[in-house]
Amino acid sequence: MIKDRGTIKWTAMMLPEHVQKIKQWKREAYAENPRNLSEWELEDLQQTINQAFKQHKTVTISTWQEAKYAQWTGTITALDESQQLVLETLTAVKRVPFHSIHAAHLEDGSYD
Numbered sequence: 722m723i724k725d726r727g728t729i730k731w732t733a734m735m736l737p738e739h740v741q742k743i744k745q746w747k748r749e750a751y752a753e754n755p756r757n758l759s760e761w762e763l764e765d766l767q768q769t770i771n772q773a774f775k776q777h778k779t780v781t782i783s784t785w786q787e788a789k790y791a792q793w794t795g796t797i798t799a800l801d802e803s804q805q806l807v808l809e810t811l812t813a814v815k816r817v818p819f820h821s822i823h824a825a826h827l828e829d830g831s832y833d
Contacts, residue, residue: 779794779796781794783825
């Protein structure tokens, strides 16, 4: 049986510039487009964030960063006037701009 390694076998013969261009092309080809939120989705998002902040609940926030969605889980410790919220995760404190937030879900704390 022939084992074909795909593009891996060709990278040894390519110049570093070619490898860089191929990686850039793959990032662009598989990049997602951010979806626009409707007015009622934005209101629901705002209510969820306010509830998580006031009740000190754990929240999972989905953000749009570098052509893909990223998720952060933690507690919201502050809502800045600079249009950012401060999210405290297990390992770090992260500042998340409001315009990059696409979803927020409260963790209920009950595990089955």
